[in-house]
Amino acid sequence: MVRKPAKMYRNLAKKAYTRREYMGGVPGSKIVQFDMGNLTEDYPVELSIVVDETCQIRHTALEAARIGINRQLQKEVGRANFHLKIRTFPxxxxxxxxxxxxxxxxxxxxxxxxxxxxxxxxAARVEKGQKVFSVWTSPQYVDKAKVSLKRGIYKLPTPARIVEERAPAA
Structure with a gap:
């Protein structure tokens, strides 16, 4: 089966079609993990990919972005120094x-x-301003985490930006 271009499925043309109990033969999602890295530690900095347009993001694009971000973070930051989460579900x-x-x-x-x-x-239906991916990390790794999130933005079919949020100092 030939995969169609993402532009055919990007726009929200019709209402959501989600009732799987009435359908047969829905292919499974390619997303393997939704949480990666160190899940036990609380980090003071949150970096998120926020979409700029309402659209649909196919599960293959989410998985490709996840792989790119996770691989870059593990190489540059180390597995114990970040927590990556996919915030949408297809x-x-x-x-x-x-x-x-x-x-x-x-x-x-x-x-x-x-x-x-x-x-x-x-596909995941995302609204304008919605977070798609989030990375929590320490302040010394913020620049490297931004580079890895930028790599993930290239895999998405919509314009997006990186938003940084810092926890208030206690």
Whole structure:
């Protein structure tokens, strides 16, 4: 199966299609982990990827961004010095009306008759200003964490920015 470009699924065109109990054959999410790094320690600095436009982010894009961010953080900061969390979940089921191509396709394909489509993947619906990824770390690793989050932004189908929040000094 050929994957369609992300621009076909990026916009929120219709209402959410999430009721899996009525569907058969929904492919599983490719996201392996939602929390990575040191989960026990509290860090004073939170860096987050915040999206600038309302859109849908496919589960493959979330996983690609997670892998890029996590690998860079482990290499630069070390596993014990950060906590990475994915803040969205791909609930929305994407559908596609498969079209036959090649010789004799007109006899095989149904065209637009019964064009509801089959489930081909999932996506997270995100609103403008919503956090997608967050990294908690120490102040000495902030610059390296920003570089790794920047790497993750390149994998997302929407413009995004990095927001830094520091815990108040006690």
């Amino acid at each position: 609930h929305h089921v994407l559908r596609e009306n498969k079209q036959a191509t090649g010789a004799g396709a007109d006899r095989v394909s149904e065209g637009m008759r019964l064009a509801f489509g089959k489930a081909v993947g999932t």
